[in-house]
Amino acid sequence: MDVQAISPLVIFVAAITTNNILLTNFLGMCSFLAISNDLGSSLGLGAAVTFVSLCTAPLNWIVYHWLLVPFHLEYLQYIVFILVIAAFTQIVEMMIERLSTPLYLTLGIFLPLITVNCCIFGCALFLVIRGYTFLQSVAYGAGCGAGWALAIVALAGLRERMRKRSKVVPELEGPGIALILTGFMAMAFVGFSGIVRIN
Amino acid sequence: MSEVVTGVGVLSAVSVGLTVLLLVAEAIFATYGECEIDINKGERTFKVTGGGSLLRTLAGQKLFLPSGCGGRGSCGTCKCKVLDGGGPVLPTELPYLNPEERRTGIRLACQLKVKENVRIEIPADLLSVREFQAVTERITPLTHDIRGLRFRLPEGETVRFKAGQFVNLVSKPYGDVTEPTSRAYSISSAPADNRALELVIRLVPNGLVTTWVFNHLKEGETATLIGPYGEFFLRDSAREIIFIAGGSGLAPIRSIVLDMIERGITHRPATFFFGAVKLRDLYYVEEFQAIAAKHPWFRFKPALSGDETGHPWERGLITDVVARSYGTLDNHEAYLCGSPGMIGACVKVLTGKGLPENLVFYDKFS
Amino acid sequence: MKQTPELDRIQARMQPGILTMKGFLGSDPRPLAEILAEDLAAVTAAGVTHAQIADRLAAITRQGTDLMEREVKVEDRFQVTVRDDRGLLPSPFGDGRFAKGDTEVADPRTGRTFRWNDLTLHLIRDHGFYNGRGSDYRLEPGELVTVFGIAPAAPGA
Numbered sequence: 260m261d262v263q264a265i266s267p268l269v270i271f272v273a274a275i276t277t278n279n280i281l282l283t284n285f286l287g288m289c290s291f292l293a294i295s296n297d298l299g300s301s302l303g304l305g306a307a308v309t310f311v312s313l314c315t316a317p318l319n320w321i322v323y324h325w326l327l328v329p330f331h332l333e334y335l336q337y338i339v340f341i342l343v344i345a346a347f348t349q350i351v352e353m354m355i356e357r358l359s360t361p362l363y364l365t366l367g368i369f370l371p372l373i374t375v376n377c378c379i380f381g382c383a384l385f386l387v388i389r390g391y392t393f394l395q396s397v398a399y400g401a402g403c404g405a406g407w408a409l410a411i412v413a414l415a416g417l418r419e420r421m422r423k424r425s426k427v428v429p430e431l432e433g434p435g436i437a438l439i440l441t442g443f444m445a446m447a448f449v450g451f452s453g454i455v456r457i458n
Numbered sequence: 459m460s461e462v463v464t465g466v467g468v469l470s471a472v473s474v475g476l477t478v479l480l481l482v483a484e485a486i487f488a489t490y491g492e493c494e495i496d497i498n499k500g501e502r503t504f505k506v507t508g509g510g511s512l513l514r515t516l517a518g519q520k521l522f523l524p525s526g527c528g529g530r531g532s533c534g535t536c537k538c539k540v541l542d543g544g545g546p547v548l549p550t551e552l553p554y555l556n557p558e559e560r561r562t563g564i565r566l567a568c569q570l571k572v573k574e575n576v577r578i579e580i581p582a583d584l585l586s587v588r589e590f591q592a593v594t595e596r597i598t599p600l601t602h603d604i605r606g607l608r609f610r611l612p613e614g615e616t617v618r619f620k621a622g623q624f625v626n627l628v629s630k631p632y633g634d635v636t637e638p639t640s641r642a643y644s645i646s647s648a649p650a651d652n653r654a655l656e657l658v659i660r661l662v663p664n665g666l667v668t669t670w671v672f673n674h675l676k677e678g679e680t681a682t683l684i685g686p687y688g689e690f691f692l693r694d695s696a697r698e699i700i701f702i703a704g705g706s707g708l709a710p711i712r713s714i715v716l717d718m719i720e721r722g723i724t725h726r727p728a729t730f731f732f733g734a735v736k737l738r739d740l741y742y743v744e745e746f747q748a749i750a751a752k753h754p755w756f757r758f759k760p761a762l763s764g765d766e767t768g769h770p771w772e773r774g775l776i777t778d779v780v781a782r783s784y785g786t787l788d789n790h791e792a793y794l795c796g797s798p799g800m801i802g803a804c805v806k807v808l809t810g811k812g813l814p815e816n817l818v819f820y821d822k823f824s
Numbered sequence: 825m826k827q828t829p830e831l832d833r834i835q836a837r838m839q840p841g842i843l844t845m846k847g848f849l850g851s852d853p854r855p856l857a858e859i860l861a862e863d864l865a866a867v868t869a870a871g872v873t874h875a876q877i878a879d880r881l882a883a884i885t886r887q888g889t890d891l892m893e894r895e896v897k898v899e900d901r902f903q904v905t906v907r908d909d910r911g912l913l914p915s916p917f918g919d920g921r922f923a924k925g926d927t928e929v930a931d932p933r934t935g936r937t938f939r940w941n942d943l944t945l946h947l948i949r950d951h952g953f954y955n956g957r958g959s960d961y962r963l964e965p966g967e968l969v970t971v972f973g974i975a976p977a978a979p980g981a
Contacts, residue, residue, distance in 0.1 A: 322472065330464050339472055346476035353487040356571075364546055634841030641911070662909050663926055663939075664845050664960065704892055704908070735893050763894040775892055797908025798923070803890050 262390050262457075267398035269455050270391070274402025276451035280378050280385075281410040282444055287378030291411050291441075292434050301415035305408025307370060309401065311351060312379050315344050316400020319383040320393055340383045341374075348374045378407045389457075414440055493543075496577040497521075497585060506572060512538075513567040520589050523580065529568035536567040543576035586618045590683045592655065597677055600741035603661040604706055605672065606646070608654055609683060616652040619645060621692065621717035622710040622793070624821065625655060625685030629670035638682075641667040644795065644821070645686065646709035648716035655683060658709040690821035692718070693791060697817070699728035700784075700792040702776060702804050707795035708732060708742060710821070714793065715749060715756065729757040729783070733776030733800065736764045740771075759783070777803045787813040794820040827857040837916040838956075848916060848947075850958025863954045863965050870969040871976030877965065878949035880974050881940055885927040903930040913943045922946055931971055938963060938971075 280286050287308075294304050319340050327333050352370045356363045373379060382403040386396045417440050421427065427436050490508030495515065497503065506515050513529050513536050516522070527533035534554030540563050547555065551566045592609035600606050611617060619625075626640040647656035662668045675681060692699075692714050701711045711730060718728070734740050739762075746758040761772035761779040772779045784790075792808050794801050801820050808818055835856040840847035852859060867874060887898045888906035895905045905928045912921035922942035929938040944961050947953040955962040968974065 326468060326472070330468050331461070332465050332468050335465060335469060338469065342472060342476055346480055349480055350483045350487075353483055357487040360545065364548065633845075634839070634847070635845060636841055660909075662911070662924065663907075665909075665924075666841075666845050669845050733892055735895075763892055775894070777892075797892075797910060797925070799890055799906075799908045799925070800892055803892075 263392055263395070265395065265457055267394045270395050270457055271398040271402040271405075273455040273457040274399050275406040275409060276448065277455055278457060279406040279410060279448055280381055280403045281407050282441070282448045284381060286381040287376050287407055290372055290376055291407075291414070292437050295411050295414040295418055295437060298412070298415045298419050301411045302408075304372075305404075305411050307351075308373055308376060308378060309404030309408050311344070311348060311373050311376075312382050312404035312407075313397070313401045314351075315347050315379055316382055316386060316396045316403070317393060318343055318347065320386060320391070320396040323387055324393075336384070336387060340380060344379055344383070345374045378403060410441075410444065413444060417444075490571075490573045493572050494575045495519075495572070496575070498579055498582065499541075499577070501582075502585060508572045508574070510572060511568050512540075512544075512565075512570045512572055512576065512578070515572050516567065521580075521584070522587070523567050523584065525568060527568075531566060531569050534566060537564050538567050539563050539579040540565045540570065541577040541579060543574050544570050544578075545573065586686060587684070588617075590615065590617065590655070591680050592683055594675055594677050594679050594681055595654065597675070600658065601739055604658060604739075604741060605661075606656060606658050606741075607671065607675075608647070608656045609681060610654050617655060617686070618652065619649055619686035621645075621649050621713040622690040622821075623686040623688040624690075624710070625657070625683045625687070627657065627659075627667060627671070628682040628684065629667045630674075630681075632670055632674045635666055635670070639666045639670075640682075640684065641665075642687070644688075644690075644707075644710035644713070646712045648713055648720055650717070650720045656709075658706045658712075660706040688821055690793070690795070690819060692723075692793070693819065695791060696726065697789050697791040699726055700780070700787075700790055700808070701728060701730040702733070702780060702792065702794045702796070702800075703730070704733040704776060704796035704800045705739070707797075707800075710795050711793065712742065712745075715746075719749070719753065724753070724755050727755050727757075729759060731776055731780055731783075732758070732760045733779070733796070734760065734762055736762060737766055737769055775803075776800065777807045780804065781807050781811070784811055787811045790817070792818045794818065827855040831856045834916050834918075837918075843914050843916055846960065848953075848959060848961070849956030850960075850962055852956030852958060854956075856953075859956060860952055864952050866965040867952070867969075870966060870974070872969055872974050873977070874952045875949050876974055876977065877968055878945045880972050881927075881948075881968070882945055884929060884972070885940075885945075888927060901931065901933060903932070904928070913941070915943060915946060917947070917951055919950070920946070934971055936967070936971060938968075 274280065277283070281288070281291060290304065294300050322339055322343055323336060327336060327339065348370060355370070382400055386399050391399055414437065418437060421436070431439070488509045492505050493508040494503060494505050504519055506518065511529060513523055513525060523536045523538060525533070525536045529536070531550045537554070537559070544563070544565050547560060547565065548569050550569045554566055555564060590609070590611055592611050594607065595610040596608040598606040622644070624642045624644045626642050628638050628640040629635070630638060643657040643659055645655055646658045647654060659668055659671050661672050690710060701714070703711045715728070715730065730746065732740070740760055743760065750756050750758045759772055759779065761774060761776050762769065763775045787808060790813055792804075792813060794804050805815070805818055809815055835849070837843055838848040838856070867877070884898055884902065884904060885906055888896050888904040891906065893905060893908055895903055898904045907925045907928070909924040911924045913924055914921045924941060926939050926941045931937070939961055940963065944955070944963070947955075948963070954965055
């Protein structure tokens, strides 16, 4: 199958559903487990991750194809991608702080965390491995972020509801039950398979 | 080989490019212009360039709030009260603030960014602890191994301290000594003399800082002083005062006595016992005699423990002199400054005469 | 005894200007291990121990303590002055800090003078270190034994 022929729209939908980066690749678990306690924070972090991944995916595509490939330095991709992501996160933080104080206050603590979010980094690596075009990368970046946001918001909703309705065995409270819920969610997302296929 | 060079080159280029990008972004987004910081309702104000954290901005003005983690927001010791201009409390501060602190406007100085004029309140002690680049105005030999030093503060600067407090004097590298070193010395001048600081320093054999003071520091040179610090100062009460000092321990007692004169405290009888071994170890005698002649509440009693004769002073160890000067100590307060041995022995004598230990004050210079 | 890397580090801290102005080695160019070995040999030859020597000197210091630096005659022979200085000196072996304040001893009978402080005695007692030759605080073990009359411990004691 010719990867480059897949429509960016398909890639976007697939990245959210069948190829959800969190529920199929289990990337970005640390902040996923830590923040999913609270619905409001999950929404904020989800939005921030989506934004950063949407911007860094094309940025990393440019750096990779225009800089690393011509110089045959593909092996440097890990360190270069991290640099790009870190710098970009800084800029986003500065922008948000200057432009919207309320948003900065909601996201404040999560923004720096995005630098080390595996989801963003994984997204950059996948688009290289799968050989996406520039447009496909934009779509994939947006999809990855949106998929991650969907997963964390869904989990936060579940956890919030469970706190009110159900009794969890004390030993499983916190990360334990969150991991079990994530497992169920991953299985549920298998139901999407067949809608779209990108690999 | 060339692969290594291009690798390093490209990586450097990427880093430089991103840094430039960040600097540009910072110049565009993180500029807040000039802001004014007001401390303790006008006690001190200064203009700074906004954008930095409050902790760093204050440190830039040589005002050091305590900070354990160095501004990473993980220790919570840099708390200070922000009256206005701090903006809303940040999520990074919340874990370190209890509800009472949130209500009263306590903030973490390392998290709060200076974006507009800020008014804050900090403990007065912190405001007065500063680093001075003072000029060595005068060096006076007081005895064969004690010198008096007078440091003039830079033009326009004043210092606020309580009589009896000490400062740290920082030596510059000299000879084999490659690191600046600092030692604590009591201030011997009066707080009213607030454009200068006087110290009394005794040469310690092999001492890093005192050797620098005696052999290297010259009049006219600048020296670094940090302070004031210390809990050794006159307590407010009506009790009779016993001052006991040995050697360079005279310094804070002189400051306290001069301050009492300045403030017109005349209702408290005070006796100053100054212990030394030989006549050559006594100094500032005329000054204290003059004070005693002019102020009936003050008595000056030097005591020599050596076997010299033909002097008008008390003879014997300072502890013995104090012991035979008093009966029961029922309405007294004692202020001691000197070596650990002298202080230990004096505390024993004083408490033996019924003086409660909490009325004996001395600085341990810990 | 071999000069170990640890001894190298300790000897580095003994240099002038690191912990004290003049350091602990004086003009002694030898490796620390050699200094320690030679002094140990002298102590052993005299039939005494480092601890015995340190105890004897500490006893002399005690006689002059709490006199606020007044000179005192000890054992009808030694003129002893114990200085009162504030502050602590760190041990170059990294095992504690000891009060400043030198004990100055003059022995009119031999014309010898000696100088030590709490740190000097700690270095003798716990490390068998008598300062390097040429240091103001150098104490020759053999000389200490004869001047201060330190007798070999009774056998079995």
